[in-house]
Amino acid sequence: MAQAQDVILCQYCEETAASSFCVPCGDEICPRCKPFHLKSKVPSGHNVIPISGRTDPCNTIKMCEIHGTKPYEVCCEECELPLCILCVEESHGKHSIGKLKDLYEKQKDTMLGELSQITQEFIPLVIENLEDMKSNKLEVKQRHANMREKMKEHADQAIALITSTLNDKIKESLKEEKKEEDIILQHEGNLEIFLQQLHEVIQKYENLTNIDHPANLIMYRKQNPDVKLKIILPSKLELTPSSFTPGQLVNINQFGRVITSKINYYSMNTKKVFSPPKRNSSTKKVKTRYVSKKKNAFTKNISNLGLYYNTLLPKPKKVYEINLHCTGNTLYDISCVDDKKAYIYGGDYRILLIDISGNRLAEVHTITEPSDLAVMNDETVIYSGKKSRRIFRVSPCNETTEFTDTEYEPSGLCCTKSGDVLVCMGHKSTAKIVRYNSRGEKIDEIQYDMYGNKLYDEPRFVSENVNGDICVIDWTFPDITKVVDEHGFLRWTYDGNIKINQFVSFTPRGIATDSLGHVLISDIFNSAVHLINQDGHFISCILKQINGILRPCCIAVDKSDNMWVAEKEDTSIKVFKYLS
Known part of the structure; x- marks a missing residue:
């Protein structure tokens, strides 16, 4: 049954297997009907070929794109173009005219060679590059994750350094506070002792002026003619308070910068770097370049x-x-x-x-x-x-x-x-x-x-x-x-x-x-x-x-x-x- 299905029957008698094919008419013909078919008249004439050549592209008909009623039959060898009869007469009369099939076979060989190169060279290169891009995509994610982790570590170091400096300054302040308190306490004690001594002098004066015998007052004044001049008041303690003057911390922009990636495109054929096109210098706005040294x-x-x-x-x-x-x-x-x-x-x-x-x-x-x-x-x-x-x-x-x-x-x-x-x-x-x-x-x-x-x-x-x-x-x-x-x-x-x-x-x-x-x-x-x-x-x-x-x-x-x-x-x- 499979072999029977592959048999092409004659389009006229529909009983006998077709052995020929008429290219202009597109008919499959058996040997018995072939003479009758050739007697029929068509504008382009008959071209009967073996049935096996029915699928050959050269045996198909394509009408001229310029003269729609005329098929391509020959080619111009100089222009390498398919031509119909009218094309030859109108535009290519002085050119070398050849067989359409010969030009087809020549161009077909060239295209098959290019197809082989595309299949065997270009496709593997692109697939390899595609695999690299997939790998690079993973590397980019990992690299940026590492970079962000490094930023956090850098920030933690800065925070730790600030905390350590703060603790040192707090200790320094506590030490200074203790020193100032000791000085004040000592001076306070001296003042209290001196105040007590003044009260004793006052009590002595009150006794001599109110209670004691006048002789005692006269004898005391003889021995102490001017007690007031001998009283030396203690110095006054003036303490300039401690203070904190904030130092200028580094500008936040100096924390560090992300150095942007540099991207070049390489030809997979020549490995040559393609530089981006330069802008017109007359309209170029020159700006600062932002590439900095890595420094903490x-x-x-x-x-x-x-x-x-x-x-x-x-x-x-x-x-x-x-x-x-x-x-x-x-x-x-x-x-x-x-x-x-x-x-x-x-x-x-x-x-x-x-x-x-x-x-x-x-x-x-x-x-x-x-x-x-x-x-x-x-x-x-x-x-x-x-x-x-x-x-x-x-x-x-x-x-x-x-x-x-x-x-x-x-x-x-x-x-x-x-x-x-x-x-x-x-x-x-x-x-x-x-x-x-x-x-x-x-x-x-x-x-x-x-x-x-x-x-x-x-x-x-x-x-x-x-x-x-x-x-x-x-x-x-x-x-x-x-x-x-x-x-x-x-x-x-x-x-x-x-x-x-x-x-x-x-x-x-x-x-x-x-x-x-x-x-x-x-x-x-x-x-x-x-x-x-x-x-x-x-x-x-x-x-x-x-x-x-x-x-x-x-x-x-x-x-x-x-x-x-x-x-x-x-x-x-x-x-x-x-x-x-």
Whole structure:
């Protein structure tokens, strides 16, 4: 029965098995009916083939998409397209025309080769990549679970440290309370004894004046002519109460940050990294990059609850006073080469190299009036042109070249320990700190905080700290000092502690750092130099104790941690030692 079902009967007699197939008509025909079928007329003519070729795609008919009444019969070998008779006449008459089957077989072989590659190469690669993604998904969940656990452990350590510090402070308070109570009790006892003695004197006087014989009074006065003068009242105890001044705990943003993952897409064929397309630089909004070093800032700063800086001298000691007679009315900047020499300029077109005796060792005639200067690691001097939007480099052999041109007017300069140059530039919405390498190529800029808000209004002075922090004096209203880490993440700000120190205002006009990470800020209006630690905690106004320092303007720190200070409208430089 199965074999009988596979037999195809002739469509005409419906009795005999069909042995032929007419392609244009689509009829199955037996040998007896074949002659009658060929006598019938059709527009395209008959094409009878063996019944076994009935399922061959080449033996099917497909009508032309352009000329719907004509079938595809041949092909254009140049265009590699199937054609009907009208296509050949209209568009491909001058082309090489071939058999449709030959082009079909050629393209079929090519596609079978591609199919084999897709099946044997691409499918396994995609399946392998899919398995990796499933595995990575589990790894991501586990990694983030571990990261959250680490955050909790970090928080627990901070809480434990706070608790331990709190217990120490409580013990210190209890000890101080016991000491104060003992002092008060002792003084109270002395006062009670003295009061008793006064009552005895009163009783003696009352007896002599009211009861005793007059001779006794006269004899007592003879022996004690002025008892009142001999009575020395005990001292009054004035106890200044203990108090607690909260230390500035680390900003909560310094607890730590989640460093976001970096995702690259690789071609599975070439293993090549595809970089994301760059945005148009003209519309690009440059923002701060938020990649920070892993550091336990909370643990490092919690000690500031009761930290004593025993490296600070009780009073700064003046070691040199350099009198200059070769500058203008005031000095605008000092940049130390070492602890014996420094470059200075004072409001004209000259930059001078002087020593601690005031001798002029070299003189640079600038192309334009400088707005700031700095000394690079190889003792090359750079200075910013006040209105030229250019920065110039002066080699040790006094050869001047252009370091770079800038987008906006440059002001404050700083040469970093890595050899880069930090430049303050811009105003209001364009204000930023730009980093150049030693060749004058811009490599980074800091303009916005992590929320996209502008960091600066008018950055005027800049200095790099030993931990890589960038310390900037921003001329806002009121002025403020802002410190970001080397990647541009805002760490802390300082407004002069105006309320604590009862200053009228904070007018910073110079900034420097030393080898211990202190930040020194000259405050011209208050005639002081503020000393801040590298985490933003106020230590002292170290020049407030010194007579004769008025309106400190520019400030620098040399390699021996000596502080060089110049006063406004004075051409002398005073050098102080402030660390033990």
